Amino acid sequence: xxxxxxxxxxxxxxxxxxxxxxxxxxxxxxxxxxxxxxxxxxxxxxxxxxxxxxxxxxxxxxxxxxxxxxxxxxxxxxxxxxxxxxxxxxxxxxxxxxxxxxxxxxxxxxxxxxxxxxxxxxxxxxxxxxxxxxxxxxxxxxxxxxxxxxxxxxxxxxxxxxxxxxxxxxxxxxxxxxxxxxxxxxxxxxxxxxxxxxxxxxxxxxxxxxxxxxxxxxxxxxxxxxxxxxxxxxxxxxxxxxxxxxxxxxxxxxxxxxxxxxxxxxxxxxxxxxxxxxxxxxxxxxxxxxxxxxxxxxxxxxxxxxxxxxxxxxxxxxxxxxxxxxxxxxxxxxxxxxxxxxxxxxxxxxxxxxxxxxxxxxxxxxxxxxxxxxxxxxxxxxxxxxxxxxxxxxxxxxxxxxxxxxxxxxxxxxxxxxxxxxxxxxxxxxxxxxxxxxxxxxxxx
Numbered sequence: 001x002x003x004x005x006x007x008x009x010x011x012x013x014x015x016x017x018x019x020x021x022x023x024x025x026x027x028x029x030x031x032x033x034x035x036x037x038x039x040x041x042x043x044x045x046x047x048x049x050x051x052x053x054x055x056x057x058x059x060x061x062x063x064x065x066x067x068x069x070x071x072x073x074x075x076x077x078x079x080x081x082x083x084x085x086x087x088x089x090x091x092x093x094x095x096x097x098x099x100x101x102x103x104x105x106x107x108x109x110x111x112x113x114x115x116x117x118x119x120x121x122x123x124x125x126x127x128x129x130x131x132x133x134x135x136x137x138x139x140x141x142x143x144x145x146x147x148x149x150x151x152x153x154x155x156x157x158x159x160x161x162x163x164x165x166x167x168x169x170x171x172x173x174x175x176x177x178x179x180x181x182x183x184x185x186x187x188x189x190x191x192x193x194x195x196x197x198x199x200x201x202x203x204x205x206x207x208x209x210x211x212x213x214x215x216x217x218x219x220x221x222x223x224x225x226x227x228x229x230x231x232x233x234x235x236x237x238x239x240x241x242x243x244x245x246x247x248x249x250x251x252x253x254x255x256x257x258x259x260x261x262x263x264x265x266x267x268x269x270x271x272x273x274x275x276x277x278x279x280x281x282x283x284x285x286x287x288x289x290x291x292x293x294x295x296x297x298x299x300x301x302x303x304x305x306x307x308x309x310x311x312x313x314x315x316x317x318x319x320x321x322x323x324x325x326x327x328x329x330x331x332x333x334x335x336x337x338x339x340x341x342x343x344x345x346x347x348x349x350x351x352x353x354x355x356x357x358x359x360x361x362x363x364x365x366x367x368x369x370x371x372x373x374x375x376x377x378x379x380x381x382x383x384x385x386x387x388x389x390x391x392x393x394x395x396x397x398x399x400x401x402x403x404x405x406x407x408x409x410x411x412x413x414x415x416x417x418x419x420x421x422x423x424x425x426x427x428x429x430x431x432x433x434x435x436x437x438x439x440x441x442x443x444x445x
Contacts, residue, residue, distance in 0.1 A: 007393040023184035024069060025156045027385035030146050031182075034155065035094050037143040043097055045077050045086070047104040054079035056099055058121040059145065061154050068186040072150040073099055074118065075099065076111045078106050094145060095249050101352055118190075120154065128226050129157065132207055135140065135214045137221035144182065150203070156182045189233065190224045207233060216245035224257045231266070240269035243278070252281045255290075266292030268302075271346055272318040273426050276305045313398050314391030316430050317412045317420030320346040323353050326360060326378030330371045337368075349419045351386075352377055358416040362386040388413040389422075398422060 004158045024030045037059060055075040061070040076085045092102040118124060120143055124226050131138050142154040160181040189207050210218075213233070219227050219242060243251055243266055255263045255278065259351045267275045267290055279287045279302065287306075290297045303440050308314030319342035324333045333350055340347060350368065352360045361381035371380055387405045391412050401410055402424055412420045 023186050024146075024148055024153075025182055025184040030148055030155060033148070034144040035096055035146065037125060037145060039413065040094070040099065040140075040355055041121055043099065045099045047101045047106065049094070049104050051104075053077070053101075053106070057083055058119045060085070060117050061120055063118060063190070064116060068148070069153040069157070070185070071116075071153050073114075073117060074143065079108060084108040088152060091152065094147070112349055124190060126193065130207070130218055130221055130230065131159075131183055131187055132189055132210065133187040134183070135210060135217070137218055138183070140359055145242070147390050152204060155186050156185055157188060158182055186258050189331045191229045191231070208235070208238065211418060212238075212241035212245045215242035216247075219243075220246060220250045221252065224254075227254055228258065228262070231262075231377075236265070236269045239266060239330050240271075243267075243269055243404055244274040244426045248277070248281055251278055253335060255282065256286070258376075260289050261293050264290040268298045269342075272301060272320060272420075273316045273422075275302055276315070277310070277355065279306060280310055293370075308391055311395055311430070312391065313389045313395070313410075313412050314394040314419065316395075316426050317391070318343075318346040319420045321351060321418055321420055322347055322349075323351045323418065324377045325355070325365075326376065326381075328377050328379060329373065330368055330375045330380075331373035333368060333377055334373075335366075346421070348423060348424070349421075350377065351411060351421075352381060353418075357419050359388065359411065362411060380400060386411055388418075390414065391419060395427065399427050399431060 025034075040056055041058070044054050045054050045056055058076040058080050060074045062073045063070050072088045072091075074088050075091070077084055077086055086106060086108075089104065090101050090106055091099060113119075125140050125143055127140060129138050129140055130136075138157070138362050140157045140160045142158040142159060143154060144158065145152055147153075148155065148157045156442060158181055169306040180252070213239065215230075219230060222230060224330060231242075236240065243254075245282050246254070255267065258285055267278055268352070270278065282290070291303065294302075303414065304319060305315065305317060310316070320340065322333075322337060322340055323334070337347070347365070349362045349364050351362055357361070360378070362379055363380045367380045368377075387400060387401055387407050387410045389410055389412055391414055398410060402408075407424075409421050409423045411418050412422060
């Protein structure tokens with residue numbers, strides 16, 4: 001199901017606009033100097049005296065973590081029946097219709113791929129890219145080069161249909177480019193070519209600013225190989241949050257296409273209820289294989305929930321449960337909560353237990369926040385009974401209890417002992433699956 005990104009606060013919008021204004025293609029000098037990669041493909045390469053030595057086959061650029069604009073390192077030129085490499089230092093002028101070299105004496109070496117380099121025409125042009133500013137998957141109709149910062153660099157990409165038509169039209173019309181929809185390369189997350197063992201920029205700060213729903217949309221639009229590269233570029237928590245926002249069918253396809261070890265790591269990083277839902281969508285053999293690849297404790301947590309029917313309280317609960325004995329101090333409980341930071345989205349209260357491990361009550365995070373450090377957690381209990389359901393309770397019953405009690409979560413209890421917790425948004429997801437994931441802001445998120 002398609003999602004629309006929520007409106008961003010003014011400060012975030014201003015930050016993105018400021019970054020766009022600092023991009024190279026925002027400067028007039030660079031825009032006037034750009035050369036179309038598609039326009040110069042197959043153009044003549046001439047030496048200093050003007051004689052043609054060959055035809056341009058491709059442009060080589062180096063991609064590194066510290067370069068927002070990859071520098072051109074050389075040209076691949078067809079000379080007779082050979083494909084040779086000319087170092088970028090030999091280029092005197094990169095024109096719109098030809099390339100001129102600095103000297104008539106050139107070292108014609110056979111082309112070989114080097115680490116960190118891509119062929120722009122072969123590996124990038126017409127391939128999928130991620131536009132971080134526009135939060136969209138694009139296909140490069142043209143690439144733009146320009147002399148800047150002391151080198152010829154890749155500075156932009158064009159995705160307009162006009163650029164594509166210009167490339168496919170008669171040769172006589174392939175002259176000076178007139179960018180219709182230029183996107184600055186600093187806003188692009190590229191992917192390596194199928195034959196290139198190159199690690200592209202994965203520290204792209206713009207990528208890490210995107211919200212989980214935006215990353216999910218990108219993942220759904222990418223091909224299988226590009227999906228894996230994008231996931232590799234994210235922190236584990238970012239990847240897990242994005243997967244939780246994906247359409248279930250798209251997520252199932254992604255997990256089936258991933259290497260089992262990677263798929264297991266991704267599922268294990270997801271919230272328990274979301275991980276269980278993803279596992280249920282797989283076949284028995286696939287599910288067992290992923291569980292075998294996980295940490296034993298994490299696999300046991302998920303198997304506990306999988307044992308219950310999916311339309312019951314036990315089937316959607318999270319086992320990331322924080323408990324505390326009645327006599328424990330608030331300070332100690334806070335410390336334990338800090339250790340559960342990775343489960344922040346699954347915890348909205350602390351279950352208080354008696355000496356036998358039976359549930360006594362529930363204390364909200366707000367009550368813990370405002371209480372004195374040495375206060376016993378049992379003293380924070382309210383007079384009302386905790387809101388509980390049995391693991392076999394159907395979802396309408398769980399929803400009714402939440403509504404009647406006006407609480408944000410309900411505890412799943414068996415024989416007086418808490419097994420897990422169900423949050424309000426998980427109930428909404430279970431009752432209204434056709435409306436997609438709805439994640440409400442939670443306290444201390």
